[in-house]
Amino acid sequence: MAEQIIVNYFLPPSIQFGAGAIKQLGEHVCAFGGKKPLIVTDEGVTNAGILSRTVAPLESAQIDYAIFDAVQPNPTDLSVLEGLKGYRTEGCDLVIAVGGGSVMDAAKAIRILTTHEPPLENYYVDVGGIDRITNNLPALICIPTTAGTGSEVSQGSIITDTSGRTTEGHRKRAISTPYNMASLALLDPELTVGMPPGLTAATGMDAVTHGVEAYVATRYHPIAEGVALQALKILGKNIRQAYHQGNDVEARGEMLIASAMAAFSFQKGLGAVHSLAHQLSTEANIPHGIANAILLPEVMIFNLPHAVDGYADIAGALGIDTSGISKADAADAAIAEIRSLNEEFSIPTGLGVAGLKRERIPKIAKDAMLDHCYKFNPRPCTKADMHNLFEAAF
Ligand SMILES: [Fe+2]
Incomplete structure (x- = not known):
């Protein structure tokens, strides 16, 4: 054991996985004693016809429900309050999230406020919110429609704070506690089949980033390390197929389970990529x-002197033949593989092309230091490092 410390590990929630799993939703609601769930979703899910596939099993089980379908990308505290209003006025007693990371994060925050006095600001991790959140919460069923964020098995919710009290303008802040985990993660690959290639690539690379950052994060968590490596193995084997052949249900299923695994693994910690990326949305x-x-290869280069062995393991997991080459060469090959995936998926070649204005870098480098993720980065980061990483990825 690397450190003689007392550690506490949380396992993922109950996971129901398989093509067609959505059909059993009514039974799960009943098992939790739910009489009227609030379904939290967004316009994209509704327009893709996934919402109707979610309510169908509820209707056949004669379960009444209400819908809050106005979650915006990068959900704000205001949007959470709007959902809470729906929960209360409709007399709901359980929450079902159907969507990607934004929807699940918003649903998790709505669920907290159903039994914890607003404002949401009291519950962010950076103001000690973890000690204010109890297990007195209604059941939450998370049904991801993308394969990447892994919010369905994570302890975190990322919410855009509009209060302006901690920084100039809006800032992404995290709620993180084991009680914030879903009661059930329902993974049905058939719901992800219609995802367009661009979204498959973006969410898939989020999952890859979770696995890479978690594996080399500094917290002692051998369980998460093993899961991260296996997640990367499955992602490396299936991400191209899911991108090019979106109707391959098997590849979609592998991506879905691997993204949940990668998200479980980041209980070990994430890293600088996430602290930087949170500013860009x-x-x-x-x-x-x-x-x-875009940021991952640049951060890997920055971390290289502190993470050669880890990145060499990651190269092997991603399917690169590392036999007979040095750890340093294998680590370089892992970085090259990330670049090659980005190129194949037509990911923008830099943050400037993606829409960042260069003159904003000093401000967002400062804000990145307020984000907790980088604290587990294998190489310690300063504000100047954050600035340089934004420039390198520009
Ligand atoms: Fe992420």
Whole structure:
């Protein structure tokens, strides 16, 4: 054991996985004693016809439900309050999230406020919110419609704070506690089949980033390390197929389970990529997965002196033949593989192309230091490092 410390590990929630799993939704609601779930979703999910596939099993089980379908990308605290209003006025007693990371994060925050006095600001991790959140919460079923964020098995919710009290303008802040985990993650690959290639790539690269950052994060967590490596193995084997052949249900299923595994693994910690990327969604409207994909190779180069062995393991997991080459060469090959995936998926070649204005870098480098993720980065980061990483990825 690397450190003689007392550690506490949380396992993922109950996971129901398989093509057609959505059909059993009514039974799960009943098992939790739910009489009227609030379904939290967004316009994209509704328009893709996934919402109707979610309510069908509820209707056949004669379960009444209400819908809050106005979650915006990068959900704000205001949007959470709107959902809470729906929960209360409709007399709901359980929450079902159907969507990607934004929807699941918003649903998790709505669920907290159903039993914890607003404002949401009291519950962010950076103000000690973890000690204010109890297990007195209604059941939450998370049904991801993308394969990447892994919010369905993570302890975190990322919410855009509009209070302006901690920084100039809006800032992404995290809620993180084991009680924030879903009661059930329902993974049905058939719901992800219609995802367009661009979204498959962006969310898939988010999952890859979770695995890479978690594996080399500094917290002692051998369980998460093993899961991260296996997640990367499955992602490396299936991400291209899911991108090019979106109707391959098997590849979609592998991506879905691997993204849940990668998200479980980041209980070990994430790293600088996420602290940097969180600034880009509020500042430049760059989707989270795209921001991660662009930043990941630059952060890996920055981390290299502190993470050679880890990156060499990652190269092997991603399917690169590392036999007979040095650890340093294998680590370089892992970085090259990330670049090659980005190129194949037509990820923008830099943050400037993706929409960031260069003159905003000093401000967002400062804000990145307020984000907790980099604290587990294998190489310690300063504000100047954050600035240089934004420049390198520009
Ligand atoms: Fe992420």
